[in-house]
Amino acid sequence: MNRTNDPAAIGALFVVGIGGTTREGSSTDRALRVSLRAAEEAGARTHIFTGPFLARLPHFAPDHPARSEEQREFVETVRQADGVILASPGYHGGISGLVKNALDLLEDLRGDARSYLDGRAVGCIAAAAGWQASVTTLESLRAIVHALRGWPTPLGAAINTTEPNFDPAGACTNPKTLDTLVTVGRQVVDFACRYRR
Template sequence: MVRIVGIAGSLRPDSYSQLALELAAQKTQELGAEVEVLDLRKMNLPFCDGGDDYPDYPDVKRLQDAFTRADGLILVTPEYHGSVSGVLKNALDLMSFDHLAGKVAGFISILGGQSNNNALNDLRVILRWVHAWSIPEQVAIGQAWKAFSPEGKLLDEKLSQRLEQFAQSLVENTRKLRGVD
């Protein structure tokens, strides 16, 4: 079975990034994948200092272990100042090639303004650097403050279809590239 882990790089209580992650996880599960969502808002992670060991922070090991077990990744980031959030970058920096290499990754960005690909492109560079595979499908949710219904669903049908295509691509490419059913 395809095992996916997802994280969102936002610490806001009412995070649109976390909401998008939950939607993507649900769609991925509907396709038969096992999905583990880690909520960085509930984890105690230090700033990465370049070291390999963080004994005072058991959540670092929990994060690393989840990524080690996973075949694929869902990474969601708000776009801050034209790039990936520091929260997501720090979580990725706390991991090494051992945790990330060979994984299949899909990316979603959340923007307060118009959709663009800056943070998504930066995630591609970061994940390529650690030898992960990036799927071609990606989702940018612009003007997030009006993109979701009060129930947490995407209001734009085309955007919802893109999220379904994203999930389909993540599961199919993970099966192919990781050799799992």
């Protein structure tokens, strides 16, 4: 049996990033992009749903089956994913409404053979202006991933935005943050390879 974890040998893997805020220069967005880049360098194709896109998703309501073009695009893209990376700011100790609204829309994947995020590695990133909220937000993300039947990666990223982490161009300048975000991206691809195999 082929035991390789080389995505090129296994076939193109697809990783979807979801998160950020609508703020120009969002640190959550920057963190997500670093992990997605690491996933690309590990051989995956990627797609990102940023804060401005998420802000165009109508408020999810279970009794409203009509879907906007953006809602359909979001659900269909996640349906194709082998792995997902979620990134939320810590708002009042938990994930933002913007990110939660998008995740609630994954209710549309409930009836799939791979229900919700079943069989998908999910990297979780939380960015807040302190360790307390970044850690509680990371825990909230993991709990949501478990509810959606996904597989949180062993390492999650809790980022304290009061520390210097990114330069104005978005490059990660904090070696510890960089190592964590890169590891999260790689672990998503590694799991996706193992699951595909």
